Amino acid sequence: MIQIQNLHFGYRKKKIFTGLSLQLEAGHIYGLLGKNGTGKSTLLKNMAGLLFPKQGTVNVLGFTPGKRQPAFLQDIFMVPEEFHLPDVPIEYLVKYHAPFYPKFNEDQFNRYITEFDIPRSTTLQKMSYGQKKKVLISFGLACNTSVLLMDEPTNGLDIMSKSQFRKVIAGGLDENKCIVISTHQVKDLESLIDRVTIIDEGRILFDQTVDNITRRLSFHISFDSDEIKQALYREPSLRGSAVITRNTQGDESKMDLELLYKAIVLNGNAIQSVFNA
Amino acid sequence: MNSVFYLKRWSLYISKHWNENKKKYLLSLGAIGGLLILWYSFLMMVNGDHPISGEIQVITYYVGLFLTGCLYASLIFSDLSDGPKGIQYLLLPASILEKLLTALLFGVILYFICYTVIYYVVDFPMVQLSNSILKTVAEQENKTPYPAEKVANVFVSWKDGDNIFIYFLLAYFAAQSIFLLGSVYFVRFQYIKTLVSGLVVFLILVFFVHKVLGLFMPQGGFFQPFTAYRVFDETKGSLSIKLPEWLSSMLIFLIKYSLAPYLWVVTYFRLKEKEV
Numbered sequence: 001m002i003q004i005q006n007l008h009f010g011y012r013k014k015k016i017f018t019g020l021s022l023q024l025e026a027g028h029i030y031g032l033l034g035k036n037g038t039g040k041s042t043l044l045k046n047m048a049g050l051l052f053p054k055q056g057t058v059n060v061l062g063f064t065p066g067k068r069q070p071a072f073l074q075d076i077f078m079v080p081e082e083f084h085l086p087d088v089p090i091e092y093l094v095k096y097h098a099p100f101y102p103k104f105n106e107d108q109f110n111r112y113i114t115e116f117d118i119p120r121s122t123t124l125q126k127m128s129y130g131q132k133k134k135v136l137i138s139f140g141l142a143c144n145t146s147v148l149l150m151d152e153p154t155n156g157l158d159i160m161s162k163s164q165f166r167k168v169i170a171g172g173l174d175e176n177k178c179i180v181i182s183t184h185q186v187k188d189l190e191s192l193i194d195r196v197t198i199i200d201e202g203r204i205l206f207d208q209t210v211d212n213i214t215r216r217l218s219f220h221i222s223f224d225s226d227e228i229k230q231a232l233y234r235e236p237s238l239r240g241s242a243v244i245t246r247n248t249q250g251d252e253s254k255m256d257l258e259l260l261y262k263a264i265v266l267n268g269n270a271i272q273s274v275f276n277a
Numbered sequence: 278m279n280s281v282f283y284l285k286r287w288s289l290y291i292s293k294h295w296n297e298n299k300k301k302y303l304l305s306l307g308a309i310g311g312l313l314i315l316w317y318s319f320l321m322m323v324n325g326d327h328p329i330s331g332e333i334q335v336i337t338y339y340v341g342l343f344l345t346g347c348l349y350a351s352l353i354f355s356d357l358s359d360g361p362k363g364i365q366y367l368l369l370p371a372s373i374l375e376k377l378l379t380a381l382l383f384g385v386i387l388y389f390i391c392y393t394v395i396y397y398v399v400d401f402p403m404v405q406l407s408n409s410i411l412k413t414v415a416e417q418e419n420k421t422p423y424p425a426e427k428v429a430n431v432f433v434s435w436k437d438g439d440n441i442f443i444y445f446l447l448a449y450f451a452a453q454s455i456f457l458l459g460s461v462y463f464v465r466f467q468y469i470k471t472l473v474s475g476l477v478v479f480l481i482l483v484f485f486v487h488k489v490l491g492l493f494m495p496q497g498g499f500f501q502p503f504t505a506y507r508v509f510d511e512t513k514g515s516l517s518i519k520l521p522e523w524l525s526s527m528l529i530f531l532i533k534y535s536l537a538p539y540l541w542v543v544t545y546f547r548l549k550e551k552e553v
Contacts, residue, residue, distance in 0.1 A: 050367060050553045068549075069280040073370035084361035086297040096293040100286070100370040 001026045001061060001178045002047060002147065008055035009042060016042050017202040019056070026146065027175040028209075031193035032182040033261055038199045040182035041081065044149045047180070048078045061146055074101050077140040081152040085132050087125035090118070093139060103144035112138035116164055129156045137165065141172040148172075150181045154188040166192045186257040196257070198264050206264045208275060210255055216274050218247040219256040232270045233263030246274055280372060287375040294379050302383070306395050309345055313337070313399040321407055325414070326423065329400075329407045334429035338396055339445050346388060346449060350456035351468040353384045354548070358464040363553035373548050381541060385453060397428070404428050447533050454540035461547045504528060 002024040009017045016039040024030055034040050045051040046058050049065030049072070058065055063072035085093070090113065098104040113120070116134040124132055133156055140148055154162050169192055173179055183189055196213065198206040222228050223240040231243035242256065244263050264271050316337060320328040327333075356362035366376070408425040415422035434442050452475075459471025486499070497508040497515075504525035508516045519525065 045553070048364075048368060050364060052550075052552060068367060068373065070283070070286060070370045070372050071280060073368055076368075078364065078368055080361060080364050082361045084359070084365045087300075088297060092296060096289075096296050097369075099289050100293075 002180075003059045004043075004046075004056070005059075006056035007043075007046065007053050007058060009039075009046060009051065009053055015202065020199075020203055021056075022197065022204060022207070024178055024180065026178045027173070028195050029169065029173055029179045029181065029193045030195045030197055031186075031189050031257070032180055032197050032199065033184065033186055033257075034182075034199035034205075035265070036184060039202055040184075040199060041151050043199065044078065044151050044180065044182055047147070048076060048149055049073075050078075075103075075145050076147040076149070077101075077143045077145040078149040079133075079136050079140050079151065079153055081155060083133070083136055085124040085136060087123050089123050090120050090135060093124065093135070097139070098143075101143040101145065105142050105144060108144075109138055109142035112141060112168055115168060116161065130158060130161060133157065134161060134165075137168070141168060144177075146177055148177065148179045150179070152183050152185070153181060154183065154185050162188050186261050190255065190257040193257075196260065198261065200265065205268060206271070212275070213260065214247070214252060214255050215250075216247055217253075217255075217260070217271075218245045218249075218251060219243075219253045219259060220245075232274065233259065233267050235259065235262070244271070282372060282374050282378075286371055287378065290369075290371045290375050290379055291382065293369075294383065298383075302391075305349070306391055309341070309392065310395045310399050313341065313396065314403065317399070317403040317407070321410065325411075327426065328411075329404050329426055331427065331429040334400055334404070335431050335434070335442075338393075338400075338429075338431040339449070341396065342389075342392055342449055343452060345392065346453050347456040347471075348468055349388055350384055350453045351460045351471055353380045353457055354460040354544075355467060357461060357551055357553065358467075360553055363551075367551065367553060373545060377541070377545050377548060380457070384457065385450065393431075396431075401428050444533075447537075451536040451540070454537040454544075458540050458544045458547065461544055461551065501525075 002022070004020060004022040007017045007020040007022075008015075020043070022043075032040050032043065042051060046053060047060055047065060049060075049068045052066040061072060061075055063069060065072065065076075088096070094106060094109060098106065098109075113135070116131075116138060118127070118131055118134055118138070124135060127135070133153070137150070137153060140150075154165060157165060166188070169179065169181075181189055181193065193210065195209045196206065197204060217232070220243060221237065221240045222231070222234075222243045222245075227245065228234050228241045228243055231241075231245050233244040235242045242259055244256075244259060247253070260271075317329055320333065356366050369376075404426050412422045412425070414420075432442050432446070433440055455475055456468065456471050459474065460467045463470040494506065495508045495510075497506055499506055500517075501519075505517055505519040508518065510516060520528070
């Protein structure tokens with residue numbers, strides 16, 4: 001669905017990607033993680049055709065995104081971190097924007113709006129940032145595009161909205177869609193994504209499915225000093241130490257995305273060795 | 278479905294554009310009307326003889342058209358320099374041609390028509406008002422009233438068998454297309470930057486023609502306005518060198534009618550390569 005080959009990109013003197021390759025398939029929610037300034041948003045913009053690769057190829061749904069052909073644009077939707085919505089009521093958004101997306105489903109949109117508890121009586125510009133973002137997320141999901149790109153979608157959402165967001169996104173995925181969520185708020189996506197891709201210094205540092213991660217790694221709290229010493233990653237917590245160890249017993253543990261992220265950034269080789277074995 | 282132009286998609290885009298911008302457009306036209314009323318009122322206050330003469334009306338029309346039309350053109354693609362708006366603009370599923378044609382429809386054609394309508398909506402009653410005030414004042418002062426001013430036709434003025442206002446309009450559309458291109462090229466302060474760049478290009482051109490070309494040309498100068506060259510020779514007198522008639526006509530035709538469309542095409546390609 002999305003193939004990126006040997007992507008080189010930079011802003012003037014600052015190089016962001018120097019040969020990044022990545023392949024994303026339909027039916028998955030990808031979590032794109034990384035520090036600030038590592039190129040998460042830039043990668044999404046390259047996928048959407050808002051930025052053009054300096055070298056290498058980006059292929060999305062069989063199109064070259066940079067050509068911005070209408071057939072491509074009507075099958076991809078992006079929820080940027082900073083976005084603009086026109087100063088019109090929600091009904092206008094449906095009436096004048098939705099016709100550009102052939103798979104738009106108005107019932108679905110209304111359901112999301114109700115679920116997110118968005119007032120319909122006001123225009124979009126008079127809504128709070130969080131409300132506007134929820135309208136955009138609802139609209140993006142209701143467009144039923146094959147590719148949905150989201151850049152820091154949970155920024156500005158309150159606790160209840162984050163939970164609604166996870167529910168709505170999980171319900172909006174099907175085998176024909178590919179959802180890519182870029183974020184540094186890893187906790188918000190923990191239960192949502194099924195593949196973790198971590199970018200650092202313009203390259204893919206880690207790229208594994210959640211199934212694979214939980215099959216090979218164990219996330220738990222340990223009081224055993226030997227286990228803590230031998231852990232792939234450890235972090236003191238109020239109750240013992242939070243550790244990541246090899247999952248040798250075949251136990252199922254819940255992935256702690258924040259812990260995994262820190263482990264990969266700080267002790268990437270040890271973690272990678274588990275997957276390379 | 279055509280990826281370059283599809284009528285149904287274009288009509289959807291026009292409808293979306295109008296519904297999102299109608300408030301802004303109507304307010305802008307109202308503001309132009311208000312400024313025209315203020316300007317004519319000011320003239321009536323400071324000039325007791327011929328406050329709104331035909332000449333003043335024509336100058337008002339064209340100065341207003343150039344200033345507001347170019348300002349508006351420089352704002353047409355300003356969304357592209359605003360990240361979030363630019364993303365929304367570029368990712369909306371319509372082709373670049375459809376987006377550009379919409380910009381030209383609203384910014385060039387409809388703006389010109391609406392400005393002209395607003396101008397006459399203000400001009401007509403203001404000229405009548407001015408005539409009536411002058412007549413009343415003359416009656417009160419027992420003076421012979423000045424002949425009443427007429428509403429000027431801003432499109433037709435014959436001089437040497439040529440309608441000179443056509444040149445004003447062609448110059449306007451060319452200038453507006455420069456500002457339209459500037460609105461895609463420059464990220465900030467599009468109006469000022471386009472104005473300065475246009476002036477710089479013009480000055481370079483003048484310098485090139487007079488100073489650089491002058492080094493290679495015999496003593497003399499261009500005339501008619503540039504398709505002929507008059508050589509001044511102290512011994513032989515003056516001698517004119519003209520381009521062949523067909524070439525001269527073609528050049529003049531191209532400069533008159535193709536500058537604006539050419540710049541629209543450049544704008545199209547610039548839009549295609551625009552990144553946010």
